[in-house]
Amino acid sequence: MSKNYNNLAQQIIELIGGSSNVVNVTHCMTRLRFNLKDMSIPKDDELKKLTEVLGVARSGGQYQIIIGQTVNEVYDAVVSVGNLSQSAPIEKQIDQVKIKKTWKDIGNTVLNKIAGSLTPLIPMLIAASMFKMLVAVLGPTMLNVLSVHSDLYRLFSFVGDAGFYFLPIAIGYTSAKQFGTSPILGIFLGAIMLDPELVKIVSAGKPFTVYGIPMHLTNYASSVVPILLSVWIMSYVERFFNKHITASLRTIFAPTLTIAIMLPLSLCVLGPLGGFLGEYVSKGIISFGQMGGLAAIIGVGLIGAFWEILVMTGMHLVMISAMITIVAQTGHDNFILLGSIAASFAVAGMSLGASLRLKDKKEKSLAFSYFVANIIGGVTEPALYGLAIKYRRPFLGMMIGGFIGGIYAAITHVSAYVVVPVANFMSLSCYVGGSTANFINGVISGVIAFLVAALATYLIGVVPKGSEVK
Structure with a gap:
């Protein structure tokens, strides 16, 4: 495996202009993020042809290469092969690059800073959410295994609350x-x-x-x-x-x-x-979510349809900040979380539908790996860039699934009680805390989003560049 990553790293280094063109390199959950001396050198088309590369982007003064769930290993190989530093301060290095700032660049920089501040909190929020989920499941509201006066109930309660407080x-x-x-x-x-x-x-x-x-x-x-x-x-x-x-x-x-x-x-x-x-x-x-009637229902559906577009542009961070605040202040959310969870399951459905439709064994295998990465690992970007953007048509299937799943959740008046900051199957645990019917309908909304996206993607088809997949 390391030899393969070293070969990939060598190709990446060459196609971005060599180590001498790199001011700084870091990575997030799915992307290599380069600060380059000359942004005109990288060969985008050739980088996109690399099997392990899902796409490239230029954002906030950075040259970003989308890798997916193996980004940590690829990053280590890039640093090793390119003889680069892992510890160089990003701010100082960025100052050395002369870039004409536009309003778009400023906006991207702000969103990158917000992402960099919130993303490292995910392990803490996951752990805190799991303890809050245990309180909800084992407490009087559901299984009634733990009394509210028991030490274990009180322990799990303050541990879960601490992560958010x-x-x-x-x-x-x-x-x-x-x-x-x-x-x-x-x-x-x-x-x-x-x-x-x-x-x-x-x-x-x-x-x-x-x-x-x-x-x-x-x-x-x-x-x-x-x-x-x-x-x-x-x-x-x-x-x-x-x-x-x-x-x-x-x-x-x-x-x-x-x-x-x-x-x-x-x-x-x-x-x-x-x-x-x-x-x-x-x-x-x-207020928008509680308007009631058709407006609120369509609003949740639109979040389910467009959530992943917001993820790709970085605008979802604004929604996440509001969502965290809403749950912290009111104890539940019946708007944003409903659509975002439906969208996550729609990505998984799109991946499975594409895997079933694709004929090329390598592409079929990759699509299925995106499905596993999403449904188990909670990472959606490999599917977004490896399927939705690459083939175009699966994007529509994903949006249809997210829309229908969100609509069902809104029609059945589902509420989410816990922020579970992962996009895998565990995200459904956020519906725990209310009635049993609330949890069941929440799960059904996710299943609907998944199945509709898979079916829509399969029926719409997947068209690789330059060929038709029957």
């Missing part, structure tokens, strides 16, 4: 790494927002000031936007003090002054602003 601390760390500031100060800033004394002040509802500046009484538990904004601004504040304070005094005064400046900025301006934006965006989405 302390989001500002976790995001403080991940976002600090994205914005090139101290991760420890990022954690500290998040901890300040959740300090028990601040919680008491907010709960009391009495006026409070920071250096004489009135503080808006905001609860930051489970919030996302306030800490993201605060760490972003903190990155400039800390950089200023590190630059202007002499080395002998920097260790003591740079972090102290940074936090001192950030206190009024975070607690009086940025935090409330983030909370305000998150609150009203969420209220808007909740």
Whole structure:
């Protein structure tokens, strides 16, 4: 396997202009992300012809090569073969590349920063969601195996809640790494927002000031936007003090002054602003989802149809942030999660339908591997780029499946109670927490999305470039 990855790595290095053209290379869950000196050198068409490459993209000043579930192994091989550094700071390297920024580039950069801040949280959110799922399944609402007063029930409850309650601390760390500031100060800033004394002040509802500046009484538990904004601004504040304070005094005064400046900025301006934006965006989405009648039903269906397009453009991160906030504030979601889960199962259905329709053994095998990666591993991008984008027609089958699955969930008034941040079969556990009928209808909506997408993809057909597959 390693020899194959080394061969692939060698080809990739050559087709992007050699190691000398690479400023920095990193990777996310499915893509190699290069910062290049000359973005005109890479040979897109030849890279796309490589069997293991699902596609290429130019976004946010980066040259991205979509690999799929083996991206970690390919990344290690690229670093080894190209004699590249795994630890070079991304921010410093990007500064060396002279790129004319457009509004699209700025938007992509913002979305990349958000993705980089939220993606590392997935293991924590998965673990927390599993404990919350156990509470729902074993508790009085379903199997009634555990009493609400039992130690195990209480243990699973606070463990599950902790993963969401302390989001500002976790995001403080991940976002600090994205914005090139101290991760420890990022954690500290998040901890300040959740300090028990601040919680008491907010709960009391009495006026409070920071250096004489009135503080808006905001609860930051489970919030996302306030800490993201605060760490972003903190990155400039800390950089200023590190630059202007002499080395002998920097260790003591740079972090102290940074936090001192950030206190009024975070607690009086940025935090409330983030909370305000998150609150009203969420209220808007909740209002749309609770409109009732045909509008709400079609809305869920459209999320199911277009969710994966949002994933490819990065706009789904805005929806995810709102979704996390909605569940944290209301305890359930009957809009975004319904459509997004239907969409995930539609991707798996598309993969299976394409695998059954394709005649070429290699392509059939790849399509089936995308199905396994999705339904078991929760990774949808290999199917999106290896089937939907490559062959075009499967995209329509996937959208039809997501739309119909979402419509069924909306018609049966399904609600999701737990955010399960994976796109595999375990995502259906988010419907646990309500009635048994709620869970059954949630599962049925996923099955419908899967079967409809598989059937639609099979009937519409898969047309490889330059040939017709009968």
